[in-house]
Amino acid sequence: MALDVELAEIRDFLAGYPPFDDLPPGALGPVVRRLSVEYFRRGTVIMAPGRDNTRLYVVRSGAVEIRDAVGALVDRGDAGTSFGATTLLRGNPSTLSVVALEDTLALVMDADTFAELCTSYPVFDEFFDAQRAERMAGALAAQQASVSGSAILKTRMRDLLRVPPVTVALDVSIREAAAEMSARGVSALLVMDGERLAGIVTDRDLRNRVLAAGRDPGEAVAEVMTRDPVTARADGLAFEALLEMVARNIHHLPLLAGEQVVGVVTTTDLMRLEQAxxxxxxxxxxxxxxxxxxxxxxxxxxxxxxxxxxxxxxxxxxxxxxxxxxxxxxxxxxxxxxxxxxxxxxxxxxxxxxxxxxxxxxxxxxxxxxxxxxxxxxxxxxxxxxxxxxxxxxxxxxxxxxxxxxxxxxxxxxxxxxxxxxxxxxxxxxxxxxxxxxxxxxxxxxxxxxxxxxxxxxxxxxxxxxxxxxxxxxxxxxxxxxxxxxxxxxxxxxxxxxxxxxxxxxxxxxxxxxxxxxxxxxxxxxxxxxxxxxxxxxxxxxxxxxxxxxxxxxxxxxxxxxxxxxxxxxxxxxxxxxxxxxxxxxxxxxxxxxxxxxxxxxxxxxxxxxxxxxxxxxxxxx
Incomplete structure (x- = not known):
């Protein structure tokens, strides 16, 4: 009698949480008889990346923390939280880490019972497989959990910007432009024609096109700038910009958000990310x-x-x-x-x-x-x-x-x-x-x-x-x-x-x-x-x-x-x-x-x- 009461309590508990709450009346009775109960002390590693798992866990009491293979937080959950379905659906080993945050009791379902429920009740299968978009997005996340970070593959160009662009007008003299570069501590100036980017002048230009050529520093900076410079989208990836700069042998790249200039990155900025x-x-x-x-x-x-x-x-x-x-x-x-x-x-x-x-x-x-x-x-x-x-x-x-x-x-x-x-x-x-x-x-x-x-x-x-x-x-x-x-x-x-x-x-x-x-x-x-x-x-x-x-x-x-x-x-x-x-x-x-x-x-x-x-x-x- 006591056993039946305990099984009824477990049945009623599961019936209060998805996806068990969507199963038809009577379906949970046979299931609860096939479950076991396990206790995990606080701090216990229940699942770990690289380790096989063949069971579904449902938290009865306590709490757990779930992280991906690189340590990023995926979820924290208490009573009713389930985990372990990923390996049952996609195969081992696990890509997730699950740790007990508190002393935790878990209901444990074996792989055969899980498979039978998925086959018999599409709603159960769909819950763990998620909606269509979530299924595909989850697949990508599982496949792409990076072990290295690979910064240059993930970083957007705008993330490299630390200061606003330093700009001068077309009619500013070379001398004034050089003084501005020195005062602002930059190696490149953007030359603007109103709101439009007209050119760029770098410290290398001042050496090669002014000093070495004996140009009059009183001339307009427009005479020695590089006109219509190569630009990149601010939301573009860093590695694309670096490849472009290497291919064209340039060291400064203005960034645009639409038509607006938002800054300049250099090869040094990019090479600091990662030597890819x-x-x-x-x-x-x-x-x-x-x-x-x-x-x-x-x-x-x-x-x-x-x-x-x-x-x-x-x-x-x-x-x-x-x-x-x-x-x-x-x-x-x-x-x-x-x-x-x-x-x-x-x-x-x-x-x-x-x-x-x-x-x-x-x-x-x-x-x-x-x-x-x-x-x-x-x-x-x-x-x-x-x-x-x-x-x-x-x-x-x-x-x-x-x-x-x-x-x-x-x-x-x-x-x-x-x-x-x-x-x-x-x-x-x-x-x-x-x-x-x-x-x-x-x-x-x-x-x-x-x-x-x-x-x-x-x-x-x-x-x-x-x-x-x-x-x-x-x-x-x-x-x-x-x-x-x-x-x-x-x-x-x-x-x-x-x-x-x-x-x-x-x-x-x-x-x-x-x-x-x-x-x-x-x-x-x-x-x-x-x-x-x-x-x-x-x-x-x-x-x-x-x-x-x-x-x-x-x-x-x-x-x-x-x-x-x-x-x-x-x-x-x-x-x-x-x-x-x-x-x-x-x-x-x-x-x-x-x-x-x-x-x-x-x-x-x-x-x-x-x-x-x-x-x-x-x-x-x-």
Missing amino acids: NPVYLAGDIAKQADSAGVAAAAARLPQVVESLVAQDASAADMGRIVTSVGDAVERRLIALAHERLGPAPVPYCWVTLGSRARLEQALAADQDNALIIDDSAGPDDLRYFEQFAELVTGHLVEAGYPRCAGGVMATNAQWRLRLRQWHAVFHEWLSAPVPDAILRASIFFDMRPVAGDVRLHGELSGRVREQAPTSARFLSHLAGAAVAGSPPIGFFRGFVVEKEGDHKDTLDIKRGGIGAVVDLARVHALALGVGATNTDDRLAAALAAGVMDAGRGADLRDAIEFISYVRLRHQAAAVRAGLPPDNHVRPDELSSFDKRHLREAFAIVRSAQSTLGAVYGTGKLG
Whole structure:
């Protein structure tokens, strides 16, 4: 009788806390008979990172503190708090630490009972798996608990600012500018034309352009400043800025918040953060004297990615690093081509396309590039650019970037055009779209300048942004292409794998997962006339404009991050094994955690595709 009373008390206790309060009447009776009770003295470590756990705990009395693998506080809880489900759902070992803050009694459920409840009662499973967005966000947090902090991968540029920018007007004399620098203890001054940043003058400029050149210090500082200096976004990541500064051999970088100047960072500021390998790799690439040296330096990139995976950097951060290293390779090879062929006869802009244009490049990427040439180019000039393209793309192959199988390269005369010809090409795509042509051309709507005169790219992209939102049939065809490729998941949420060929029994994580989200985001960006190329930025713009449901947008952003992370981790594992990295993942090599959340991510993508197809009526297109 006493036992029955005690079991009834436990049943009533559980019925007062989620998710047990959502179970049907009578369900708890059999469960409580299978529970045990354990006592933990204050300070006892109940769970620890790296240690296996196969039980669910529910605090009966007392309190516990839960921290992640790097010691960050996750939760504190008292009666009714449950923990341990993470390892039951995703597999061991634990990534969390749980310590008794007080003398604590806990009800303990074994793994079999937990699994039976999850199977029998979806509401129970959903509580521990959380809502869809929380599930994906939790997956990312678990995967990305950094053991090193990796400051340069996480720090935003504005976090480095300690003092307001020191500015002077255009008509201030060199002498006055030098006195201001000395008085304020800075190594650089920003020269303003009203509210607009007109230039920058550094202590190096005063030495080289004034003292060494014998200039009159009474002249206006505008005569010796660097006009229209390179700038960075204040909310950008520190490592991106450092890579840019290394590539361009500059030591001061003004930061902008919109159009407003908010400060200046220096290479010293950035190097204090962390001596990150990707930065040194980009620096080494920029110093190479020939293409063979560039190729040798670029060959270190897979090891850099492997290191970043070990640090649990996010997929977005790793994509930007791989992209930045690729940019450094391309810029150095372009500079070497000019050394060999001489300077370009007319202005041009070398643009990158696809994943690198989106700042999302992974390993195993081929090259996608094009040339925008000034309209003044004559036949001889065009022959120069033909040789130039052949030289650069050939050296890119040497550096580990294979030629595009579809011929989307500047070596193809079809993608090496004068600006007015590019305008005509995009106008035709936008005004008279042909489905097959749009599918092949979609990569050109992910375009970013790498070298040369960026104004050529700006003029072209500006025209596209203006025309695209009014090109209804083009957008419908583009949406049709975006929903055509299904994620590799079946009706009953099993993975769909290749049935034959070299990649038998694998799923293409890029084509049906990452690529599908990229395509969806591109449609929204073009429909809105948004200039962003990065997929996350495009989804954020769609959310801000209200054209995408807030929950679905958040889900998609988490989904592509998780899928991309699994891909990069797969590629890093291939590097460790001495195999070429690819996008083909074997489901049987994934943990139960990865399988569960990949299925969820693919389901999110498929649902978003259905919504997009309904909005654009893709099933009605001929």
